[in-house]
Amino acid sequence: MGYDYLSPEHMKTNERITIVGAGLVGCLLACYLGKRGYKVTVYEKRADRRKASSGAGRSINLACSDRGWQALDHVGLGDAVRKEAIAMRGRMLHSKQSELSFQPYGIGDEAIYSVSRGGLNSTLMEHAEKDFGVEFVFDMKCMDVDLENAKANFKHYGSKEIITVESDVILATDGAFSRVRGIMQHLNHFDYSQDYIDSDYKELNIPAAADGSHVLDKEALHIWPRGRYMMIALPNPDGSFTCTLFMPYEGEDSFEQLNSTEEVHRFFKEVFPDAYPLMPTLEEDWNANPQASLVIIRCHPWHYKGKVCLLGDASHAIVPFYGQGMNSGFEDVYVLDGMIDAYNGDWSKILPAFAKQRKPDADAIADLALYNYRVMADSVNxxxxxxxxxxxxxxxxxxxxxxxxxxxxxxxxxxxxxxxxxxxxxxxxxxxxxxxxxxxxxxxxxxxxxxxxxxxxxxxxxx
Ligand SMILES: Cc1cc2nc3c(=O)[nH]c(=O)nc-3n(C[C@H](O)[C@H](O)[C@H](O)COP(=O)(O)OP(=O)(O)OC[C@H]3O[C@@H](n4cnc5c(N)ncnc54)[C@H](O)[C@@H]3O)c2cc1C
Incomplete structure (x- = not known):
């Protein structure tokens, strides 16, 4: 791993940075800042995922593309992630008559990559801790932030003890329902909007064949577009596919109507006839996996006086139809890193400049992701x-x-x-x-x- 872009004048070993949330963006951010020599501590409300008992857990994946790879490569972690990534070279469309058509995503070798969400999160955590000296504190939920003084209160899940952490800067990567943003919402002139789309989603599974191979073409992102709803499937290294059904939560062709096991079987058999026989655990998956909602969050400004800033889903949660939520969050980290150089480590300049540059881009990808929902569900027909x-x-x-x-x-x-x-x-x-x-x-x-x-x-x- 080459660390040579680090210039000594940017080593701020005496500056303490608190990161709230050890999700994908928080962990990558921790790697970048730890590598620069900042004293970084990440507080995460959940337990350490690396210690969670692994078993026959579901494999949930997401698509990483060039913006994500750029951010991973720049901190020297791209190759570690690539080892487990599967190239998807195009969309494989499955019609209701079980006909297949393939649309390449790009030209030549261009592909998007299916990566395990949990695996990627753990890899980033591991490198943050071992290579970049980042400290992680788990089971600690951010409860309150004193924005003026960059102090945050965290409550320990087990003991219920509340600690106060003082730092030079707080960077909040605590996701779409960010507590830190919730506190910033009380500021004068803070704009905020939250829009649920009319569709929810549920994750399902297509297991591997008996010999461990993939039962569908593994070099494609599979889509069953059906107008008001659609199912997609991304390959996993173990031969399985993670499927996601996106559909309205109420009304015609909705989750509301799939209210019995019989209905679920009837529906899948009728509308996804080629996938249905490949889903032997459909009923189990249907009952075990939650029906989750999809929300678009926009807010402004993302920062407060060079002390606090929101990144990733905390500042711009988008719908997943362009596969860009994580990618845009990773690009946030890459851009912020560039600003540290541009403003010589002066957070009072870095944070406003970062937010000013990224806000129009976050708004644009939010619109594009919504537009792509229609493309995927409908226009492909x-x-x-x-x-x-x-x-x-x-x-x-x-x-x-x-x-x-x-x-x-x-x-x-x-x-x-x-x-x-x-x-x-x-x-x-x-x-x-x-x-x-x-x-x-x-x-x-x-x-x-x-x-x-x-x-x-x-x-x-x-x-
Ligand atoms: C169905 C679906 C499919 C998707 N597919 C893709 C895809 O293919 N490609 C892509 O690029 N993106 C995809 N995304 C988007 C992607 O998942 C998100 O953009 C990404 O996870 C955002 O990362 P984050 O670190 O900002 O937030 P999160 O991943 O939500 O992490 C936030 C972290 O903060 C912690 N936290 C929350 N509150 C507190 C608190 N008060 N105190 C301490 N810790 C806290 C949480 O426990 C969590 O660990 C998808 C999203 C969905 C819903």
Missing amino acids: DPGFLLRKKLEHRIMELYPEKYKSLYSMVTFSHIRYSEAQRRGHAQDQRFKAIIKEHDIEGHFADGTIDDFIHKNLNTLITT
């Missing part, structure tokens, strides 16, 4: 959308240096989310107009599409 994607993919194959789709900008680049959103919108409008004016379907059918693209390149790729 829309012929107009599919034709636009096909045209776009061919342009990317022919001119990879000149053109990137919105999906590629978000997933396979480090272009700011707000800029990706602006360009993506312009591209979409242009493709709609071009498809109206020209017989793109015909050009694909008679093999003249490449000529068409060459001739119209400037119009096609202008942003």
